[in-house]
Amino acid sequence: MAFEGLTDRLQKAFKNLRGKGKISESDLRETMREIRLALLEADVNFKVVRQFVKTVQEKAKGADVLEGLNPAQQIVKIVNDELTNMMGESATPLVKSDKIPTVIMMVGLQGAGKTTSAGKLAKKLKTDDHARPLMIAADVYRPAAIEQLEKVGEQVGVPVFQEGTDVDPVQIVQDGLKEADKNNNDYVLIDTAGRLQIDENLMDELKNIKKVANPNDILLVVDAMTGQSAVDTAVGFNDALDITGVILTKLDGDTRGGAALSIRAVTDKPIMFVGQGEKLDDLDVFHPDRMASRILGMGDMLSFIEKT
Amino acid sequence: AKSRSSFGQKLNALFANFRSVDDNFFDDLEDTLVESDVGFETAIQLTDELKEEVKLKNAKKPKDVQNLIVQKMIDLYDAPSDKDNAIQLSKDGPTVILFVGVNGVGKTTTIGKMANNYKQQGKKVLMAAADTFRAGAIEQLDEWAKRDGVDIVKKEAGSDPASVVFEAVDKAKKENYDVLFVDTAGRLQNKVNLMNELAKINKVIKREIPAAPQEVLLVIDATTGQNALNQAKMFNEITDITGIVLTKLDGTAKGGIVIAIKNKLNIPVKFVGLGETVNDLRPFDSKNFIDGLFKGLIQNN
Ligand SMILES: Nc1nc2c(ncn2[C@@H]2O[C@H](COP(=O)(O)OP(=O)(O)OP(=O)(O)O)[C@@H](O)[C@H]2O)c(=O)[nH]1
Ligand SMILES: Nc1nc2c(ncn2[C@@H]2O[C@H](COP(=O)(O)OP(=O)(O)OP(=O)(O)O)[C@@H](O)[C@H]2O)c(=O)[nH]1
Ligand SMILES: [Mg+2]
Ligand SMILES: [Mg+2]
Numbered sequence: 001m002a003f004e005g006l007t008d009r010l011q012k013a014f015k016n017l018r019g020k021g022k023i024s025e026s027d028l029r030e031t032m033r034e035i036r037l038a039l040l041e042a043d044v045n046f047k048v049v050r051q052f053v054k055t056v057q058e059k060a061k062g063a064d065v066l067e068g069l070n071p072a073q074q075i076v077k078i079v080n081d082e083l084t085n086m087m088g089e090s091a092t093p094l095v096k097s098d099k100i101p102t103v104i105m106m107v108g109l110q111g112a113g114k115t116t117s118a119g120k121l122a123k124k125l126k127t128d129d130h131a132r133p134l135m136i137a138a139d140v141y142r143p144a145a146i147e148q149l150e151k152v153g154e155q156v157g158v159p160v161f162q163e164g165t166d167v168d169p170v171q172i173v174q175d176g177l178k179e180a181d182k183n184n185n186d187y188v189l190i191d192t193a194g195r196l197q198i199d200e201n202l203m204d205e206l207k208n209i210k211k212v213a214n215p216n217d218i219l220l221v222v223d224a225m226t227g228q229s230a231v232d233t234a235v236g237f238n239d240a241l242d243i244t245g246v247i248l249t250k251l252d253g254d255t256r257g258g259a260a261l262s263i264r265a266v267t268d269k270p271i272m273f274v275g276q277g278e279k280l281d282d283l284d285v286f287h288p289d290r291m292a293s294r295i296l297g298m299g300d301m302l303s304f305i306e307k308t
Numbered sequence: 309a310k311s312r313s314s315f316g317q318k319l320n321a322l323f324a325n326f327r328s329v330d331d332n333f334f335d336d337l338e339d340t341l342v343e344s345d346v347g348f349e350t351a352i353q354l355t356d357e358l359k360e361e362v363k364l365k366n367a368k369k370p371k372d373v374q375n376l377i378v379q380k381m382i383d384l385y386d387a388p389s390d391k392d393n394a395i396q397l398s399k400d401g402p403t404v405i406l407f408v409g410v411n412g413v414g415k416t417t418t419i420g421k422m423a424n425n426y427k428q429q430g431k432k433v434l435m436a437a438a439d440t441f442r443a444g445a446i447e448q449l450d451e452w453a454k455r456d457g458v459d460i461v462k463k464e465a466g467s468d469p470a471s472v473v474f475e476a477v478d479k480a481k482k483e484n485y486d487v488l489f490v491d492t493a494g495r496l497q498n499k500v501n502l503m504n505e506l507a508k509i510n511k512v513i514k515r516e517i518p519a520a521p522q523e524v525l526l527v528i529d530a531t532t533g534q535n536a537l538n539q540a541k542m543f544n545e546i547t548d549i550t551g552i553v554l555t556k557l558d559g560t561a562k563g564g565i566v567i568a569i570k571n572k573l574n575i576p577v578k579f580v581g582l583g584e585t586v587n588d589l590r591p592f593d594s595k596n597f598i599d600g601l602f603k604g605l606i607q608n609n
Contacts, residue, residue, distance in 0.1 A: 040348040043533030046339060109531065110556065110584065111412030119443075141584070143420070143451035148444025151465075155443070196559045223412065227345035227533025229561035250411060253496040255535040278411065278442070 008297070009034040031075055032057055042256035042295045045231045048265040056082055080292055086261060087288035092245060092270035095216040100186040101134075103177075103213050106247075107206055107237055108221035110194030113249035113275055115145065117221050118191045119152035120275065120283035121247075125187050126158065134185040136176035137162035138169040138209065139193035149191050156280050159183075169193070170208045177213060190215070197236025210241055217244045219272065222259060224251045230259035231266050238267045249275035252282065260291050334359055344564030344601045345533050350571055354384070381598045384567065393576055393592070396522045396550070397487075402434075402480040404488045404513050404520035407553075408506060408543050409527035411494030414555035414581055416445065418527055419489045420452030421581070421589035427458050431486040436476030437462035438469040438509060439493035449491050455586065459485075469493065469505065470512045477516040490521070497542035510547050525578065527553045530563030540569045554592070555581030562601050 032053050039049045059078050096102050104121065106114040118135055125131035135153055137160055139145035146162050153160035161176040173190055180188045190213060195202035210218065220243045222230060237243055246267075248260055251274045260271055271291070276282045334355050341351035358380055367373045397403045405422075407415040416439070423433050435453050437460060439445035446462050453460035461476035473490055480488040492509060495502035513520050526549045528536050543549055554563045557580045566577050577592040 037348055040342060041534055043345075043535075046342045109559070111414065111529065113412065115443075142448075143455075144444045144447035147447040148442075151443035198560060223529075223531070225410070225529075225532050225535040227531060227561065227565065228343050229345070229531050229559070232560040233531070250496065252499075253410070253535065254498040254538055255533070258533070 009038055028057070028060060028075075035079055038296055039258060039261075042258035042297070043225075043227045043230075043262075044258035044295065045228050045262040045265075048231070048262050051265070052082070052086070052261075079296065083261070083292040083296065084289045087264055087291050088270045088286075090288065091285045092272050094272065095244065097216050100184065101177075101180050101188045102186065102217075103188045103190070103215040104217045104219060105190045105192065105206075105209065105213060105215040106219055106221055107192055107241065107243070108194060109196065109223075109233055110142075112194065112221040112223045113247070114194065114221045115139070115148055115152060115191050116278065116280075117219075117247050117249060117273070117275055117283065118149070118189045119156050119158075119280050121273070122153070122158040122187070122189055123156040123280050124283055126156065131187045132183075132185050133158050133187035133189055134176065134180045134183065135160045135189045135191060136173055138172050138176075138190055140165040140167070140169055140172070141193045145191075145193065152280065159185075169205055170212055173209050174212050188213075197233050197240070203236075203240045206241055219243065219245050219247050220263075220269075221247045221249060222263060224248050224257040224259060224274075225253060225255045226259040228262075230262045234263040234267050234269075238269065243267070243269055245270050245272040247271075247273045247275060247283075248286070252276045256295050256297065257291065258295050261295055340602060341564065344562035345536075346564035346601075347534055347537070347568045350568045353571075354380075381601075382595060384571070393551075393578055395578065398519060398522050401517060402477075402485050402488050402520070403522045404477065404480070404490065404517060405523045405525060406490045406492070406510065406513065406521040406547065407525050407527060408492055408547055408549075409494060410496050410529075410539055413494065413527045413529040413532075414553070415439075415494065415527045416448050416452065416491050417584060418525075418553050418555065418579070418581060418589065419449065419491050420456060421586050422579075423452070423458050423487075423489055424456040424586045425589070426487050427456050432484065433458040434476060434480050434485040434488045435460040436473055436488060436490045438472045438476075439491050440465055440467045440469050440472060441493045445491075445493065470508045473509050474512050474516065477513055477520070481516065497539050503542065503546050506543075507546050523550045524548055525551050525553050526575070527555060528563070528566065528569075530554055530556045531559060531561040532563075532565060534565065534568075536565040537568055537572065540573050540575055544573060544575065549575050551576055551578035553577070553579045553581060557600075558582045558588070563597075564601055 036049055036053050056079055060075055106118050108114050122133045122135055125133050135149060135158055137146045137149045150160045161179050163172050218241050220237050246263055246269060248271055251257060271286045274284050274286050276284055338351050338355045341354060342348055358377060361376050362373055367376055407419055409415050423435060427433050435449055437446045437449045446465060450460055461479055463472050476488055524547045526543050552566060552575055554566055554577050557563055569575055580590050580592050582588045
């Protein structure tokens with residue numbers, strides 16, 4: 001039941017065209033249908049798909065594909081280039097504050113991977129930048145959220161500031177920042193509770209945390225398996241907080257990860273990191289081109305171009 | 309019957325806004341289904357079947373078409389299934405309910421909610437903390453056990469999960485517990501080692517109580533897209549899933565992928581999660597669910 005990649009689909013669509021040397025309008029339409037299908041099966045939001053297909057179609061026409069020598073190759077290339085473009089050109093680094101600490105806030109839906117990603121990021125900063133981060137436990141709702149962050153902190157050798165579950169998260173963040181000042185921590189990572197973007201009270205809480213913490217980066221953590229609703233989530237969090245970037249988690253699964261494209265398209269905010277496992281060093285810098293091929297199932301694009 | 313007629317009323321409103329049931333209507337229907345994560349293939353299939361039926365029955369009046377659609381959607385979900393919708397309780401000895409699923413979907417929380425229900429019914433309830441891997445997982449389940457006032461079997465973090473399960477089943481048998489909830493670590497279905505570990509847990513349960521686990525519940529997050537189909541397929545191969553718990557339906561996601569899962573694998577949804585507190589678990593109601601799927605279509609028109 002594994003999804004057919006776009007390559008397989010196009011191979012089928014183009015089977016009858018080989019040797020034709022020319023693609024008619026109706027052939028182009030057929031191709032666009034296959035592209036649309038591949039993107040929908042990869043969970044790209046249907047409105048984003050519609051726009052994308054339109055753009056590609058226009059580019060394909062503009063590029064004289066209809067008259068071209070090898071139209072199939074050209075269409076595949078246009079699709080891949082356009083998708084890579086949309087994913088963002090290259091890796092976007094974290095913002096570094098001119099005076100310490102640099103503050104990073106993790107936000108997102110329940111279970112997306114915020115706490116784990118905070119630990120991974122702390123570890124990365126420690127190893128790559130010899131940073132001395134502090135993590136703040138601002139999730140007072142989920143049972144044992146603080147214990148989880150403390151364990152993660154222990155595993156990566158990073159201190160965790162916590163005040164139990166009876167203090168208001170905004171207050172905890174304020175106190176945690178004082179603690180960071182005192183200890184000269186150069187990075188502060190704030191772990192917040194998972195919440196729905198439609199939960200006004202909890203979204204207000206995040207706005208208040210943002211106000212007191214003045215974060216350099218607000219990272220929206222999103223599960224790569226998310227379907228069509230990735231758009232609502234991304235827009236909701238971005239409207240409320242003006243996020244600076246995205247961490248896409250659980251990419252070690254077999255999902256195509258079309259959510260990446262949806263989020264990028266509706267927020268225009270970069271995907272910065274991808275989570276590739278449960279271990280605390282499974283965090284990688286995001287590569288737009290790899291994501292594009294993954295969404296389309298075009299790992300074998302080169303061989304496809306040769307065969308067509 | 310109540311939700312059915314209110315669903316009908318909403319569709320009525322919908323049809324009032326369409327002069328005729330034309331291609332536009334079916335395009336909108338298809339979009340609505342795709343947007344709810346039903347999946348493109350299933351959306352097309354359903355829309356085509358509806359088109360066909362509308363033609364066959366020569367339904368032209370919106371009212372007739374409406375009835376067809378209501379019937380079609382409800383039939384689809386209520387299609388006779390060899391798997392029962394209620395939790396199968398053992399008549400003799402402990403009932404073991406095994407929870408499986410990918411990371412972060414809501415397994416532990418659902419156990420917390422469900423255990424409370426059984427406790428309230430006067431049952432003797434035990435939990436097994438067999439997620440020994442994720443940081444704080446044991447503490448999380450332990451916190452739920454305290455809230456619910458039920459017993460828990462736990463070992464140190466990093467212990468062999470199968471040995472925790474063995475101890476728990478043994479205790480459940482010896483001390484006459486009615487229900488044992490087994491919490492397992494989240495695992496992605498493409499991780500062979502972790503799936504083997506789950507097979508081992510299942511085997512340990514069966515060895516101790518041949519009729520157990522009476523239920524293997526696959527927890528699926530409603531925000532999940534097409535990947536949920538792979539999840540259902542792979543977990544079903546390892547453990548014989550008896551039902552799905554569809555969590556996080558309190559958000560904006562519709563969880564339409566369970567229709568494709570039902571269609572392809574015939575695994576029913578048994579419960580839905582509607583929040584993070586103990587009261588936020590409901591038996592699955594197909595009419596409510598289908599109603600939810602079409603909300604967008606009805607509001608947008
Ligand atoms: N396979 C895999 N699992 C991950 C990844 N990131 C996080 N997880 C797992 O996903 C589950 C949820 O992660 P958490 O870090 O607790 O998520 P959260 O967003 O903090 O959750 P809440 O605080 O409850 O909202 C855990 O089982 C993690 O181990 C990843 O990149 N790959
Ligand atoms: N809004 C909402 N949140 C839920 C629901 N069910 C669970 N959650 C939240 O989702 C997050 C993950 O839930 P867990 O029960 O820890 O999920 P899990 O499957 O045990 O996670 P792992 O053990 O890490 O794989 C927590 O923040 C829960 O409070 C639900 O129905 N609605
Ligand atoms: Mg967390
Ligand atoms: Mg759990």
